[in-house]
């Protein structure tokens with residue numbers, strides 16, 4: 258049982274269908290997946306294989322049909338709508354493909370949103386948002402609205418937002434697909450450096466083969482199944498470098 | 500979260516402005532039109548407001564409103580006077596007579612004949628001359644707006660010379676001399692108002708068997724007006740109303756038998772629809788625009804209650820700004836138009852009515868928006 262201590266996410270036989278009758282889609286057909294703390298798990302696979310569906314279920318924004326899914330010892334099935342929402346607010350960070358930054362708020366205000374949702378006072382939250390923005394290299398853009406930032410800068414703001422409240426699990430859906438190769442690399446380095454810690458885990462969904470090297474493990478999906486989970490050598494190469 | 504809600508709204512300038520303008524327009528339309536309506540309605544009984552002294556008005560039972568004259572026999576005022584509890588009762592003549600102006604055109608005037616002895620029922624305010632001068636021969640008193648307006652002499656170059664003391668005119672072919680200028684409430688038909696004595700009015704008026712329009716009576720101190728009215732009815736067979744009853748009778752007539760309430764009602768409803776259509780719909784589209792962000796907030800842990808609060812705050816903000824601007828503009832217009840023929844009466848009840856209308860518009864659009872946000876699956880945030 259010592260093993261369960263470093264398990265962040267445990268999925269067993271998770272299924273999910275959309276629609277009904279002739280439009281029924283089996284998005285997940287029994288997924289088993291284990292994500293450990295301290296690792297960056299990458300989820301890859303062709304379009305429509307169920308990657309987004311899987312992380313939506315793991316992050317508690319979508320209900321599963323069947324199977325088991327335990328996130329840091331919690332099963333969303335056994336929580337009320339309110340408890341689920343609050344659990345997400347405190348423990349899960351999100352990075353979206355389209356960033357989803359509120360266009361009428363400044364970068365710092367956007368980053369501060371999760372803290373404010375968790376009841377931190379606006380002034381303090383924005384102060385802390387400014388600090389983390391400096392850490393991701395945007396210390397001079399804290400007052401800029403998202404529209405005045407480049408794609409890479411917006412994605413860094415989104416990552417800062419996912420990190421600020423210190424969530425245990427961060428889920429990212431295609432975090433680099435809107436970015437060019439070089440920026441994508443920088444973003445992944447950043448994510449790996451700031452987000453991976455001993456007591457937290459990171460799940461990154463991607464199509465982008467160029468960033469596979471940042472994974473600790475890669476889970477390959479197809480047609481609602483996990484085909485394989487392989488170790489990647491990111492850490493090893495990096496450790497050699499250092 | 501409040502500042503996020505406000506920034507989301509105000510930052511979207513185009514939507515924000517159209518919502519506020521829509522609400523401003525709606526509350527302006529509703530407030531202004533109903534204020535004009537109220538003004539018009541008080542004009543219908545302007546004569547009763549002017550003639551403040553009598554407590555009780557006695558008339559033919561078939562009379563439906565104040566300008567609906569059904570003449571009584573001269574002797575009725577004596578009969579009313581003899582009813583127990585009546586302090587005094589005076590005859591009043593009220594009728595429309597044609598005045599011939601110096602340039603030969605005719606103008607209908609609202610002629611009021613006062614009891615020769617007491618001159619009870621005279622104008623509330625004399626601007627020039629004295630009421631008692633009505634006792635001079637052929638004397639009349641005209642109201643200032645009539646004297647400067649419809650009764651004025653128009654010079655060949657188009658200038659208007661107001662009727663003044665000492666001028667003469669012809670009322671139904673009888674000579675009349677102006678001895679005073681008074682001020683009265685504007686009446687519904689806005690005809691010039693001419694005061695004279697009862698006996699002279701009957702001379703001016705076309706020959707008829709009966710000429711007495713109303714008997715105006717005063718109750719003895721301590722008398723209950725309603726029981727006195729009933730007693731007068733019983734003994735004389737005439738209708739007797741307190742001043743307020745007579746006002747209500749008049750308003751009810753106008754409400755029932757003229758298209759005025761329908762007209763104004765239509766405009767008010769139109770204002771309401773404009774509000775819903777422009778402001779309400781824009782507010783709803785604004786929420787739809789932001790659905791992705793509401794979903795993001797939801798995914799990031801904002802509870803439904805917090806999101807609803809945000810929407811309510813947004814609705815309250817546009818509602819109060821729109822209402823303030825609308826009512827402000829309405830009363831500014833009212834003040835400007837106060838000097839013209841237009842009637843305008845903005846009461847606190849009307850402010851409440853338009854506030855409720857704006858609140859309903861905001862509430863409807865907020866509720867529709869809230870439904871959208873509540874039903875929103877937070878999983879949408881991952882959809883591109």
Ligand SMILES: Nc1ncnc2c1ncn2[C@@H]1O[C@H](COP(=O)(O)OP(=O)(O)OP(=O)(O)O)[C@@H](O)[C@H]1O
Pocket residue numbers: 275276282283284302303304305306307308309310311464
């Ligand atoms: N809301 C939905 N309603 C109906 N079907 C859906 C819905 N969301 C996803 N699907 C279907 O479920 C399957 C899995 O979708 P999912 O989005 O999880 O795939 P994905 O691996 O993320 O694909 P992509 O790489 O294109 O993002 C697809 O066939 C998709 O069409």
Ligand SMILES: [Mg+2]
Pocket residue numbers: 308309310430
């Ligand atoms: Mg996807």
